[in-house]
Amino acid sequence: MTTERTPTEWMEDPIGPAGSETPARPSASPRFDLWRVISALAFLGALPTLGTFGARWYWALELLTHFRVYYLLYLAPLSLLLLCKRGYRKWSLIPAACLAIHLWAVLPAYIPVTQPAGSGPVYRGMIANVYTRNRNYALLREVIEREEPDFFLLMEVDALWMEAMRPLESIYPHVARGARSDNFGIAMYTKIEPVELRIRLWGEAGVPSVYARLRMGEQIVTIVGTHPLPPGAPERMRLRDEQLDVQGNVIAKETRPVMLCGDLNSTPWSPVFHDLLKETNLRDTRRGFGILPSWCGRKPYLWLPIDHFLVSAEFAIRDLRIGPDIGSDHRPVMLDFQLVTP
Numbered sequence: 001m002t003t004e005r006t007p008t009e010w011m012e013d014p015i016g017p018a019g020s021e022t023p024a025r026p027s028a029s030p031r032f033d034l035w036r037v038i039s040a041l042a043f044l045g046a047l048p049t050l051g052t053f054g055a056r057w058y059w060a061l062e063l064l065t066h067f068r069v070y071y072l073l074y075l076a077p078l079s080l081l082l083l084c085k086r087g088y089r090k091w092s093l094i095p096a097a098c099l100a101i102h103l104w105a106v107l108p109a110y111i112p113v114t115q116p117a118g119s120g121p122v123y124r125g126m127i128a129n130v131y132t133r134n135r136n137y138a139l140l141r142e143v144i145e146r147e148e149p150d151f152f153l154l155m156e157v158d159a160l161w162m163e164a165m166r167p168l169e170s171i172y173p174h175v176a177r178g179a180r181s182d183n184f185g186i187a188m189y190t191k192i193e194p195v196e197l198r199i200r201l202w203g204e205a206g207v208p209s210v211y212a213r214l215r216m217g218e219q220i221v222t223i224v225g226t227h228p229l230p231p232g233a234p235e236r237m238r239l240r241d242e243q244l245d246v247q248g249n250v251i252a253k254e255t256r257p258v259m260l261c262g263d264l265n266s267t268p269w270s271p272v273f274h275d276l277l278k279e280t281n282l283r284d285t286r287r288g289f290g291i292l293p294s295w296c297g298r299k300p301y302l303w304l305p306i307d308h309f310l311v312s313a314e315f316a317i318r319d320l321r322i323g324p325d326i327g328s329d330h331r332p333v334m335l336d337f338q339l340v341t342p
Helices: 007-012 034-052 059-084 089-110 137-147 159-164 166-170 234-252 271-280
Strands: 119-129 151-155 174-178 186-190 194-201 208-216 219-226 258-263 307-311 315-322 333-339
Touching (some): 119 208, 119 307, 137 166, 159 166, 186 194, 186 208, 186 219, 234 258
Antiparallel strands (some): 208 219, 258 307, 315 333
């Protein structure tokens, strides 16, 4: 005898009328979890930080040290989001630790530094990587005429740049010329009569540098202006490091006061830069004035501080600032200083 079923019972029975199967329910699709994505992005952002610890042993890892400001800007919001989200706070620990490492490296540039008590006139120096193929000569001349530096160092100058600067020689009659057709020509102009002013070659790369000794008041100031190779490949990095090491040895033996300036193709966060300061006992003039990125002038996502004035303890820094666009991928850097009475 067949027992009659209610409609409800038919729905509960896996086998419907005439033995037909009830269609299976589709499985639920994985739910998108925004916080897991944020966690993954934060951990990815922490990887370059870990890589910087190997900067002394592998050339590509040294390149990672130059972008600490960008790591800060990337990790700060992600770490804060994870810290504020219950259940994900533990995932903020590694990104936050990396954030603290970069803060430790960057913040000293913004902490005011007590300068020694200088005396006498305030001198002004200027450095500018003009970019060889840049032909906006008038822009640079306008900056020089407006800023009126006592001396200035130009990098990446060729014969055309030297000719374009010739009108300034009535004001800056003392010139060291090291023009080249590639990106490593160099020249120094000074209105201060030099005790010595010449081009020198330091290191295997064979690129010219400037060696100057200028009489400022009662003191003779030694200035080394240089532009080593950029570290875009292992051999170029080796040549850059070797040139800075040789110049560091020269500067360490100089009587004070002494200055090293130019496009060093290194940021303050590179171990090579730290070694240079330690070897020469020079100080980074950016301390207290900020990061002041000088390259790349037209690409804000690549701005890096690679044009430097490094000075000995006899310099009292009064101002350090970045100049305007001169048509180059670098901005000029101006330094105002006094000398400490010996």
